[in-house]
Amino acid sequence: DSFQEVVVKIERRTYKKPFLGGFRNMSTGVEFHNAGSQTKPKKRPDKGIQLFCKETQTVEEKNKQQQTRNTTSTQMTQIGIYVSNMTDKLITPGKYFTAEEYHKHRLEAVIVLQKYFRRWHAINLVQNLMEQKRLRLAREAQEELQKKREKEEKLRREYEKKLNPKTKEDFELLYHDLELWMQEETEQINRTLTGAERKAALCALLEEETELIACFGMHKLNANVENQPKAILQLLSKCAQPRRWKAFDGKITEMDTQNTLRGKELLEIYRSISTKDIPKDERTSVLLTLKCTVQGHECKLTQEIVALIDREVDLMSREVKECNLEGLRKRICTLFLQYIKIPEFNPEVAGLLKVPQDPLQLYKKVYFCHSCENYLPSTEFPIPANSRTIGRCRSCYQLDNEARKREAYFKYRLILENLRKSEVDYQDDTKIVFLVQLPDMKYLTESIWNCQSALSACSDLYELVMVRWDKQREWSPWNTILLTKEEADAHLKLCNLQKAYEAPFIYKIKQKHIRAKNYFAQFPAMSSFLHRSNNQANANSYK
């Protein structure tokens, strides 16, 4: 009777056993449940084939009815039936060709089609290109012609200006030319002649120069006579101009005030009163209008004007000759101009008069010119960037220039004006360009950039413009390059200067910038900007 203990391992199910049904003894009421096996089902060996997948289990099944084909049949001639063979066709097999041959044939056909298409395409393309080329050549020729014409026009205008000088600039150019001519002549005399002959020739030259200068003076007097009425009309039209301002969207709004309307009225009257050779009745009506306008204010001046008007009307009614009335008309004109220039009668003129109404304003802005010993407003003093004192006034500078150096600043003024305009367009609050004055610009152009384009060495100053070297930073004498207009346009389109230019060129430009820095560092106003730009450059190099 030996027994053995056997350890039975019970594997606990991880899930709840399902209820599989059962029964109940009716008499005792005992419940019996059907039992399931406890052993796990045997796993089928994995054959490496996926037996079920999501697609088959979620497939949408469809049922569709379909009609089968009509059944057909053939009938042959045989005993008891005759079928006509009239419509029968005899078909003989063609040449047999393989699939390979078929595909080859297709390919050849495709190639032929492609050839035609490509030919057509190429013709189109070439014609298009030729048309473009033609248009471009035509445009270039047009531009060239335009440029040539502009140049001729400019030369003509310059010649015209020198022949009939009108403005300060014209005279500046004239004196400049005179100086050049003098230098040339003197040089020639020094080269060819000696001793007493040389002295005589120099004397003759000096005499010629004096004659020419006297001639310029005559022209200047004439120009002044011509310019005076223009200046008066300009002043009056300034009084008549409506107030205008620019809105944020660039549109310009104009507004007439009571004062500008008054200015306009006076301008119109002045215009008609100063016109010569108008019929008598018209003149009379103009005079009457003037009388009405002036009579509103009773004072000595208006009384005088009214008296003169009465006299003219009286004389005209007595059929006095026109030429004898000229002096009287001039007097009326002059007195009326005096009337217009009084702010009480023409309020708009107050801001435009050289001598302000409020004497207190004079104390702040008036400086003494040691050269001509005049007291002048601050705007009359051109102050170069390197000056420490107020110096001489504009007209003294001009006189000195005419007498000695005879420099023509006109071309530099063009360059500077162009530069200022383009700098304003950048809208990044640039300041240095407005500190630079004409003499500084002249030095920069002549001594540092040798009056020629850095790229093409074009030396026509009318063609040249100064632009930023690095367009990200504001213009300054040490961030600039002198180029022709076309070159400048191309230069400003560049994104990476280091890649666009060769190293020696960049080195050359940098040298010029360093020279400009050294020169402008002497100016007190400039040096602060110089430090700032140095800091900026350092900051950039640390990045």
Ligand SMILES: [Zn+2]
């Ligand atoms: Zn002066």
